[in-house]
Amino acid sequence: MKRKTGIWTAVAFLAAAVATSLVVRQQFYGSAVRAERDLYISARTDYAGLTDSILPAIRHRRAFRFYAERLGLPETFKPGHYVLRKGMSVVEAVRMLKLGMQTPVRVTIHNVRTPAQLASKLSRRLDADSAAWMAVLTSPEAARKVGFDSLTLFSMFLPNTYEFYWTVGPAEFLERMRREYDRFWTPERDAKRERSGLSRLEVMTLASIVAEETRRTDEMPRIAGVYVNRLRKGIPLQADPTVKYAMQDFGLRRILYKHLKYPSPYNTYINKGLPPSPICMPSLAAIDAVLDFERHDYLFFCARPTFDGYHNFARTLREHNANARAYSAELNRRNIK
Structure with missing residues (x-):
């Protein structure tokens, strides 16, 4: 009987040990993340901030703290944007943070008029704050490194959606934008540009005016043609959007x-x-509209009084004045100041 009792006791201890081992293993390697969640760990975040962000999203918090300490996570975690996947284990989560296995973020830049607006938009999608972005976007040295000056640097940016690591630095961001700029200027686009007699900067600048004049992409090449005609004849462009920009009053109607x-x-x-x-x-459509500007003899255009987004074009000042009077009369009728 004593022998049987000893055997059963050993079996019980063994079963308990196995059960404990399974429980411990489950806490470290089993499902810990309840639901998918984005985790943003700034370069300015300390370890306490990291744990405050991640612990509410996981089970087995003691296991997380133990394993994190074991791997030296408090001293070695990497800032970034991480995706906690549903079912991810404690071991996977800790290793992801230690190795900096970030998930890129998508950054869309468009509808931007000034470097300050671009800095604000980037600060909302990436880790660096708006002051850091503004410092680089207006830095002569940073601009020089990518082949521009602080005034013309803005012409390098092309509207699109890009993937970046959330922690990308402003200087690295500029280098990426320079590569995108070089990729955009294909031999075909440069050949069209050379035929127009415009530099890349001039194309981007004229395209920005065209983009502000109309949202109708099918009309952009015609408007670009008007401005090319005026440039070639030495006539001032007299573009209303440049007045708004000069005054920094973009709501002026x-x-x-x-x-x-x-x-x-x-x-x-x-x-x-x-x-x-x-x-x-400028939009990509506006840039290509300048490169493929319509050849005609128009020198003027004015918004239609129908307010459909299109314009009336004229070859003479007399025709243009008639169009302008019709538009002005409609503004008055609608009491638009």
Whole structure:
């Protein structure tokens, strides 16, 4: 009987040991993440901030703390954007943070008029704050490294959706944007540009004006043709969007005579030729519209009084004035100031 009792006791201890081992293994290697969740760990976050972010999303918190300490995570975790996948284990989560196995984020840049607006948009999608982005976007040295100056750097950016690691630094971001710029300027686009007689900067600047004049992509080549005609004849562009940019008043709905005299190198009513840099980040459609500008003899255009987004074009000032009076009368009728 004693022998049988000893055997059963040993079996019981063995079963308990196996059960404990299975429980421990489950806590480390079993499912710990309840539901998929994005985790953002800033370069300015300390380890306490990391645990505050991750522990509410997982089970087996003691196991996490133990394994994290064992791997030296408090001193070695990597900032970044991580995706905690449903069913991920404690071991997988800790190793992901230690090795910096980030998931890229998608960053869309478009509808931007100034470096300050771009800095604000980037700070909402990436780790660096707006001050850090603004410092680089206006830095002569940073611009020089990618082949521009601080005034023309804005012409390098192309609207699109890009993938970045969330922790990408502003300098690295600029290098990536330079590669995208070089990729955009294919031999075919450069050949068209050379036929137009415009530099890359001039194409981007003219495209920015065209983009601000119309959202109708089918009309962009015709508007681009008007401006090319004026440039070739030495006629001031007299583009209303450049006045808004000069005044930094993008909500201005009606350009009055007093606005036309606003002193600025961007005001194309008082300066011949193109502004010194783009007045917005032009769409790809607007850039290609400049490269494929329509050849015609129009020198003027004015918004249609039907407010359908299209324009009436004219070859003579007399025709243009008639179009402008019709549009002005409609503005008055609608009480648009």
